[in-house]
Amino acid sequence: MQNVLVFALGVASLVSNATASMSRSRALLPQPLQVSRGGGVGDPLHENPEIRKIMSHPLESTVHAVILGTCTRKSWESLRLDQWASIREDPAQGSDNSILKQRRWATRVTSAIGTGYTPRITFLAGLMLRSVQMATNLRCYFDPSLGFAAGAALGASYGHREWLKCILLGWGVGGVYWSMFRVRPPITKATSVVLEPTSQ
Numbered sequence: 001m002q003n004v005l006v007f008a009l010g011v012a013s014l015v016s017n018a019t020a021s022m023s024r025s026r027a028l029l030p031q032p033l034q035v036s037r038g039g040g041v042g043d044p045l046h047e048n049p050e051i052r053k054i055m056s057h058p059l060e061s062t063v064h065a066v067i068l069g070t071c072t073r074k075s076w077e078s079l080r081l082d083q084w085a086s087i088r089e090d091p092a093q094g095s096d097n098s099i100l101k102q103r104r105w106a107t108r109v110t111s112a113i114g115t116g117y118t119p120r121i122t123f124l125a126g127l128m129l130r131s132v133q134m135a136t137n138l139r140c141y142f143d144p145s146l147g148f149a150a151g152a153a154l155g156a157s158y159g160h161r162e163w164l165k166c167i168l169l170g171w172g173v174g175g176v177y178w179s180m181f182r183v184r185p186p187i188t189k190a191t192s193v194v195l196e197p198t199s200q
Helices: 002-028 049-056 058-071 073-081 098-113 119-135 146-158 162-180
Strands: none
Touching (some): 058 073, 058 146, 073 119, 119 162, 146 162
């Protein structure tokens, strides 16, 4: 019995060493970039990389989601009405905030002559930027996390820049939206190089 156990352990050790050396040799060889899915497109929920990232740190993800939801609450209303919060909300009575008054005046003038950007246009910009990321191999280099969105929304709230929050919302919704249309990057194929013999 002891001999069988030693034999089984020896075989398992040989198999694991062979597998490790094969994976190391594969890692050393140049590999073409192959992307088989675009941002979890068409994957089951438990295989979706974004959901797996969120589920790996549930407490941290919950805090980020709460920060993001709190900071973008007014932006959702701006998207629904297609009107910036600085136009919708009246300034506090008796306050003399000249910057806020200038911003409200500038927003009213640009919306009156049709040259200003609205919340829905900035949301659409974020949506289209996400489509570029999902339809190309850019995702391999730029794939911001939920924490990035929470930090950016918090910074935009501090700077009173609602347009940035609308772009972030467009980016986030764009992940789900473009996944429904199965947007994915092109699959690159390895090109074979044929060397012709040189004549001497």
